[in-house]
Amino acid sequence: MKVLVIGTGAREHALCRSLSLDPAVTALHCAPGNAGIAEVAELHKVDALDGKAVSELATELGADLVVVGPEAPLVAGVADAVRAAGIPVFGPSGEAARLEGSKAFAKDVMAAAGVPTARSYVCTTPEEVAEALDAFGAPYVVKDDGLAAGKGVVVTDDVEAAAAHAAACERVVIEEFLDGPEVSLFAVTDGETVVPLQPAQDFKRALDGDEGPNTGGMGAYSPLPWADPKLVEEVLETVLQPTVDEMRRRGTPFSGLLYAGLAITSRGVRVIEFNARFGDPETQVVLARLQTPLAGLLMASASGNLAHLEPLRWSDDAAVTVVVASHNYPGTPRTGDPITGLDEVAAEDAPHAYVLHAGTRRDGDAVVSAGGRVLSVTATGDDLGQARERAYRAVGRIRLDGSQHRTDIAEKVAGAR
Ligand code: AMP
Ligand code: GLY
Secondary structure: OEEEEEEOOHHHHHHHHHHHOOOOOOEEEEEEOOOOHHHOOEEOOOOOOOHHHHHHHHHHHOOOEEEEOOHHHHHOOHHHHHHHOOOOEEOOOOOOOHHHHOHHHHHHHHHHHOOOEOOEEEEOOHHHHHHHHHHHOOOEEEEEOOOOOOOOEEEEOOHHHHHHHHHOOOOEEEEOOOOOOEEEEEEEEOOOOEEEOOOEEEOOEEEHHHEEEEOOOOEEEEOOOOOOOOHHHHHHHHHHHHHHHHHHHOOOOOOEEEEEEEEEEOOEEEEEEEEOOOOOOHHHHHHHHEOOOHHHHHHHHHOOOHHHOOOOOEOOOEEEEEEEEOOOOOOOOOOOOEEEOHHHHHHHOOOOEEEEEOOEEEEOOEEEEOOOEEEEEEEEEOOHHHHHHHHHHHHHHOEEOOOEOOOOOOOOOOOOO
16 A cells, blocks of 8 residues: 655654554655654655645555645645545545634534533624623633644633733634543544544643643653543543534534544533544554554545454553654744754664654754654653653653753653553
């Protein structure tokens, strides 16, 4: 099977790494990719948001399967263009990707499907905003309606900061605050059958102790030793399957990866958000534990054959990933700084620890930073403590001027299994 992956982040590196280990994959291409992906896939230049360009590249390469990683091309309809060219694609149509592309649309689908989520108002004027903030009280949760790379949500006790964020967005969703730990649960679907993966936890705030601004994600771990063993089954029944059924009922079936961001509140599981693609950095830890060959799973989604797939196989290992970010992330990051120590990790820590590249590019012989999140250092172990130790040992070998990372990823669960 010839596979083309679209995207450039650590998630795409994780996808490409797993695909490169699948014996069914005979050729692996990625566009545009990064310096790390170049080691496992052939890179091509393409504007990932241009459906015509992506489908032409896929046709030229004779791709049997195209995997669209990030949300922006999905929302822009890139999967539709590839499908129209007759090539199976892993990823939802532009219409279906609105589950992520519009928070208001997602709320509407959840209401119709009876999926438990925070109560909310959609607001477009300062008066509506003031009323909604008043109705819910602190802490205030204000979400930009559109795509914002994980940075469009403000959670604050300060009513003026909440109103200011709302004023900076065209349309906002204001909702009740959900307490309790968060879980990211991914499911692969073909629009009908839903196959949940193993849950993971992400660390969204920039700084240790969950301080600082929201980011795209600073680290993750899986499995979740504290989670109810019936959680996945419950979320499948109350969230994932009803949502997929509702999307099909609307004539816009959702196929690809449905990502449920969940809060485990004192009153039960609630959906915080849906995403229409693999999460980053959770994918790095989920795929580290998936033993079923990835290409067959993604192809079963793309070709509507998930009902015939054998149950997924998982390793008993635990996995932890730590994101190394540029100076000033999640603000405008500093880029172009050389990264060293990557060879040391490969020599000393492989195969249990490895570096997945996010924003990197090659500059002559050097690898330099090229984005906010630069690397996602991933490790497996017999338990979370061992995986965490290995991940941080590898992080310690990497040098990137001005870089930052959290030191408390999976710290609280390190003693558990
Ligand atoms: P989202 O992009 O919707 O996942 O929001 C980003 C982050 O903001 C989430 O991971 C939560 O940490 C936080 N958040 C979003 N919605 C809520 C809510 N209703 N209550 C509490 N925290 C929230
Ligand atoms: N890790 C959060 C996201 O991928 O949106």
